[in-house]
Each structure stands twice: as structure tokens, then as C-alpha cells.
Amino acid sequence: MSIFDDAKQAAQGLVQAGMAKAVALAPDSWVPGGKPDPLIRQRHGAIGKPVSRLDGALKVSGKATFAAEFPVEAMTYAAMVYSTIAKGRITQITVSEAETAPGVVVVMTHRNAPRLNPPPAFLSESKAAAGDSLPVMQDERIYWNGQPVAVVLAETQEQADHAASLIRVGYEAEEAQTTFEAAREQGTQQSRFMGQPLHDEVGDAQDAFAKAPHKIDATYTTPRHNHNPIELHGVTLYWRGDGSLRVHDAQQVVAHTAYTLARTFGIDEKQVVVTSPYVGGGFGSKTLWQHQILAAAAARLAKRPVRMVLSREGVYRVVGGRSPTEQRVQLAATDEGRLTAILHRGLTVRTAHNVIAEPFILATRSLYGAETFLLDVHHVDFDMLGNTFMRAPGEAVGTFALESAMDELAHELGIDPIELRIRNEPEKDPISGLPYSSRNVVEAWRSGAERFGWERRNPVPGTVRDGGWLVGMGCATATYPYHRMPGGAARITLSADGRATLDLAAHEMGMGTSTAQTQVAADRLGLPMEAITFNYGDSTLPGLIMAGGSQQTASIGASVIAAYNKLVGELLKLAGNDSPLAGLKTEEVGSRDGGLCALDEPDRFETYASILARAQRDTISVEAEPPMPLETMHWSMHSYGAMFAEVRVNAVTGEPRVSRFLGSFDCGRILNSKTAASQFRGGIIMGLGLALMEETQFDERKGRVLNPSLSEYHVPVHMDVPEIEVMWTDIPDPHAPMGARGIGEIGITGTGAAIANAVYNATGRRVRDLPITLDKLL
Amino acid sequence: MSITINGKAVDPPEDPRVSLLDLLRDHLALPGAKMGCNQGACGACTVLVDGERVLSCLTLAAQMEGRSVTTIEGIGSPDVLAPLQQAFVEHDGFQCGYCTPGQICSALAMVEELRRGVPSHVTGDVSSEAIAFSSEELRERMSGNLCRCGAYNGIIDAITATCRETAE
Structure with missing residues (x-):
């Protein structure tokens, strides 16, 4: 990003800050969510039931079609060559042997690639989706080690792979910024998140820390992480005769990607259609990277359809991951364990070409009621592939630091770590001053502790042994904010045969979106689930709905509420004076049994079919957008959890194993107890990986990832994962659509610290550097 | 041929x-x-x-x-699922569904390995002809099938519900 862009972001941040003050002071009724969603009261519908995934039968029989599986006539297959230097330029590139290899259709390099605009980087504007704003194969410049420098298209994948191996590239390397210490010496910059500086001050935290009788001052480090959804990033695309681009992609931002591709190719947004019915895992990675742009560019050159599936190594070269962090946490407390200061500051790494810095202080902003705060994130810029968001960006690693420090403080004070947290439960958000929309984390702690058997924990570290294993228990708070991004929209079409279709440009990456939203729509419309069709994963459908920030459910929910209210208004108009509903206002009407009824007089009722028949209509279709998400400026809205881990550490080898885990959550109302449990468990398992094994080996000399494979980048496997118990309060958030806050990311938060704290309890070793591998416990 | x-x-x-x-x-x-x-x-x-x-x-x-x-x-089609496929749906043994066909194929053969008494790393008595159908045995034997969504618990539940009798 240029200085100008940074200034623009800062200016936007100031406007947002001013508006936030006004919204905070507004009456509840003026704010979205001020009047609770009527579905919260309804307790006997489809919502909450453990409904099996509606797409389950397709998925277990191999019939769900993923991006790289769509059949297209005259397909070509792509392979890529990646830079082996971090910065510099290509001095020569020899492609003649590749061009004449069997089956080769096109070899594309910067010399013959179509001229493209640089793509707008994700979060730099509302519809931007690209990993960074760098030009894509437009000149000889190299910006990172692993940057694509050539694309081969051939009749088969084998031919493409072979031809790519024949390409010879010469480079002139320049000095690159790829080491943490050198970058730090050159100066750090203030980081921002959504335009606002990642810096908070309340009172004089330095002074409070200096004067406190009890204090912790520790530095925690977390490594780079790479994205590893099992589905490789793949795309099948082709240009149509009318100049439009059809893209079958693996996507969590279809509308953003269509817009960004259109900008890059200089065509109208409507000329790009991106669909993505099934996505084999996303976690922040299934956005727009160079491979889709290059596939489209090569398809234009070859005038043929292209299938490009990144190799697993290719995913590490082209798809960004989580940046490393170095976090210093200072906690100060009274003799009774009341926090008088929280200082949480540190450094992370990004590229100069995007606006994403790992925001590891976000959770610290609202978790505990300390008297003073000093929170800050600074970053250094590396010559590296654009880093990006990965499940709970900020919170996943930030809670490792904060919640490890809380455990250290509990030991220093001799107070039970759960009790310490409860003693510091805030009345209102300690930094924004906003009231909490709904916060029941103490209940989550108490019920979780009882279920887990926390009272059996021996607080003296290193004292419990089972044969050759040291056994310990640890806990930590999990938290993730409620977000709802602007730009949602939904279309509802109701037909006289009693069926409803919902259309939204939303996504299904395994969260269970289509299933849970079908349950919600059934309750909202008073129809059986079988009568609902939920269409998603298509950039031509309404809405700019990101499957990210655990906000998709809220965004869809608010959009469908808006469309539903409009639908009711239209139906009342159609119903006219002969209907039992005559004279009722929209807000006085709800749905039941395939029709509308008066809310306080349910017998005043008419079916949709009857209303439509009288009006001589077969269908009615409405589209609406929800109000701006001002609720997040009026209330402090967060999901919470209490995480409990039991670990066993081998007394001889130091090998750490997680033997039990429990997550006790407070995330508002749970929409589908079966799929929600899976999401919680999935987050916890990724957190187990973060705690014990995941680490991208980044060669600071070359700026190159050294372990770009699933055999050398370790993720949890069956044997690493015990039975994970999950439970939840199910207390609806009165200010969130359906009463539901996000559940997709919270599982990975707190988990790292709960495991690290359990390792400490088992061994007496405090590991502050992730991952906790056996060498650190020997 | x-x-x-x-x-x-x-x-x-x-x-x-x-x-x-x-x-x-x-x-x-x-x-x-x-x-x-x-x-x-x-x-x-x-x-x-x-x-x-x-x-x-x-x-x-x-x-x-x-x-x-x-x-x-x-193994089965959406209309006629095999029992293990049906169990994967019921026990939510997947989220995104991408690793699922591999998990199911692997599990079907793994159960046969158990039945034949092929020992694994966690088998206590490798000379024993019958191997206990335990969560530990299943997890060890299924560890070559990665699931990034973390549906491991559901997968083991589905295999247990469907294959315990066959394996023992």
C-alpha cells in the first residue's frame, strides 16, 4: 500500500471513530438488534435441532462437485514455475524447450502475458479480494520467493508438469528484507485493523504496573502458519465469446472475487461470474490469489478453458498464511487478584502490499476489567508473499499470550486460575465503555469446570504422574467478536405451491451454512424445511457476504430479516381488505404453518397460497438489504468460551499429548447443535495444532518456506485428537439476528493457552514459544 | 489387459x-x-x-x-448410501466433505485389517489373533487420513457405530 492509501485508511478510521461515538449514545431502538429478532422467542421450531447436513449424502458419495471437478470441453491443464529468489528481477527466461514439449498449448511469462491492472488488495476497499496489490506477471520484477514466473498450459496435467520442469529462469537478486531483527532495526510501523490503529490506552498503565504488588512481565512468540485446507486451491475457468469470464472456484468471497477479477481484467463486474457450491475447507485462505488471475490470463492467451490446481507446494508459494508474532504481556494485580494494569504490546510481520497485520490485541480489549490498559501492535514489512487472515486472526495467537500470562499471574498470586478470571469480570467493555450485548462467560466457566472435573486438578506443577507420564490440567478463556460486515442482501421468492427460495451470495465451506440457514428460514417463514431451497455460492446472487470473521450467519440472518419484513409488507398489500389479515401492520404479523398470522392473535391467519391465489399470482419475490451493522458500535458483542485441557507429557522423551479437552461456550443461540459441535471441535483441533505442532519453517536467509508439504508441516491427525467435549449456554444474544453470535473461529482461541497452561501444570515448564514441541520440554 | x-x-x-x-x-x-x-x-x-x-x-x-x-x-450413491456412508452423515464425520471419500475407503479396508488381526503400533499383544476394537486402534490406523476441518471425533464414532460388529 502506498502512503496515500495508508492516509486514506487513517481518514476512514477517524470518520468511523466519530460515528461510533454517536451510535454508542443512540437509544437502543434506533440501532439494529434494538428490538430482538422474534425468532428468539420461538423455541419449538427447526432452529437448534441436530439436523444432519443437507448436502451430506452428496459429500459421502463423492458427488459434491468441487472447483477442479467441473467438466469443460477442450480443457487445458496448468502448471506453474515459481521464483527462487525473494527480490530482484528475471534476467532471462528460456521457454523454447517447454513450448515444443508434447501437448503444450501455451507457455505464459511476463513477456507475453495479457496486460492487467494490479488487483485491489483485500480490505483496501469494500469489494476487494486479492492477497496483495502487486502486478501479476506484468514485468521482470520479483517480490517474493515463490512468486509465479511462468504458466504452462497443456492437454494433460502430466504434460504440463513436465513442460514446466523444462523452463530455465535466470535472476539478478537484490538484497531482500526477510529477517525479523534486521527489519526491526530499520524501524517498525503502527498497525491498523479495519482502518483503526491497533493502539489503546486507558489510564496510566505503565505507572500502575510499576506500583503494583504483583506482576507478570513475559514475552510470548508464535510462528508463521500456513493454510492447509485439504482441498488444494483450484479453479476451472473459461472466457465466453461475449468477453465474459466464467469461474468455478473454491471461494469464501465469491462477490468480492468477481469484482476484483473484473477490475484486474478491466471489464465490467457483471461480466465475471464466480460460483463455488462446495469448498474443501477455507479458514481464510480461499480468497483471490495470483493463481486464479494467472489461469484467466492464460485462458485468454490460449483461447481455451483452463484448470489450474495448485500443488501442495504451490499453496505454500502462492497462498499467504498467518504471520509470526512477538508479544510482551505485562499484568499487574492487587493482593486480591484485581487487575490494575494490562499491557499487551508487540510486533508482527506483513508485506508492504496489503493492509493486513495480525491484530493480536483484539481479545485483550474486552476480556478483563483492568483499571488501566496499554495495547499496541506494530509491524515490520518483509519481502514475502502477502500474509493473510487465518482462523481467528489476532485472537488465536493473542489469547495464547494473554491467557498464558493470566495463568502465570494466578500462580504468582496463589489463586485458582478460574477464580482469577471471574474476579476480573468487567461490568462493561473496559476500553470502549459500551455495555455487553450478552456475556455469560462466568456461567460457561462454572458449568465447564464442573463437567471437566477441575476440582481434581493439583495446583502444584509437576506432581501428578501416571506411569511414565506427567499429567496436568490447564484452562484459558476463549473469545471472538461478533462481526457483521456491511453489504448483505437477500432475495426471497415465495411460490403458490408453498415453497420458498432464498438467494444469497454466501458460502458453504463445511460450516453447515446451507443446513442451518434452511432451518432458520423454515422457522422464519413458517414452512417445513423440505419447502425451503437455499441458493448460495454464486456471485450473481444478492449480497456482498464474506464467509469470514465468523460473521456469515449474522450477515445472512440480518439480510433475510430485511427481505422477510419486505415480503410480509408485500403480502399484506396483496392480501387486501378481504383477508383476515386486513388492517394489520408488518410488525404485527408473523409466520406459521405456511402463512401469515397476527402475532398476538394467531387465529387471524391466511396461507401464502391463499393470498397469492386471491391476487392471481404464482410467485412473489422480494430483495432487501439490512441496515448498516451499527449494533457493534452500540454494544460490545463477543462470543466466549471456557477451555479446559488435560495433557500428558512423557517423562523421558518430553512428548506432549492432549488426553482430554472440553470447550464450554457462550455464543448466543446455537442454530444446529450437530454442525455447531463440529465447528467448535474443529476450531479446538486447529488450536491443538497451533499449540503442539504447526510451524512454517521460514528461511530468513532466502525468504523461502522450507517445509511446503503436509509431511513436513504437521497438522493434527486422528491419533493426536482425543474425544473433545463441547457444551454451551445457549443463551440468546438479544441484539444479534436469531440471537446467535459467531461460532466458527472461537474454538481456536484460548486453546493454545489452555494446553500450554496444562503443560506447565504437568511439568513445571512454562513454554512461551509455540509450538510446544518435545525439545522444549526435555 | x-x-x-x-x-x-x-x-x-x-x-x-x-x-x-x-x-x-x-x-x-x-x-x-x-x-x-x-x-x-x-x-x-x-x-x-x-x-x-x-x-x-x-x-x-x-x-x-x-x-x-x-x-x-x-461404494454407494446419494440415493443408496452404504451403512458407513450413512453413519458419516449421522455422526457428522465431516464438514467440508473433501477428505471424506478417502476416510470412508480407508475405514472400510482398515476394518478388514482389524478383522484379520493385522497389528498396529498401538496393539499391545502383537501375537494375539484378535485385536480389540478400541478408539485408540481406530485412531492409530486412520492417522494417514487427514481432516483439516477436524471431524475426527465424528469419523471414529461413525466407524464404531457401523463396523464394530464386523471387526470383532
């Missing part, structure tokens, strides 16, 4: 470099076997060859002449 795939005879590919996985996905329009790494590290491409689980990405199609290959498409 031909290759039998889900009961049908198929000619081996002309290009000897074609893997069994690419034969299935690119040449035969059978995308049920998934590509997750193309280097034998994730298990998503697992299929059955004469009843044994095999990583199809590390298997050349040409090696399959005269052999019988069963992919997920040969």
Missing part, C-alpha cells in the same frame, strides 16, 4: 506417467477420489484395490492392469 474400476473394464492410459488418481479424476470423470497433496501425505485419494486401501496419487495407473479398483462412487 484392462483395469476393473467399480466393476467396469477400463483401458490403461497411453501415457505411463498417469497416476491412478489422475486416471480417475481427469480421464474417467470419477472425481470422488480427491487430490489433497499428490504426495501420499494426506490420504484424500485413498481407494480400494482388490479390497486393500491404496493411495491412488502414488499409484501409477499402469500398475493396475488386471486389478480391481473400487472408488467411493462404487
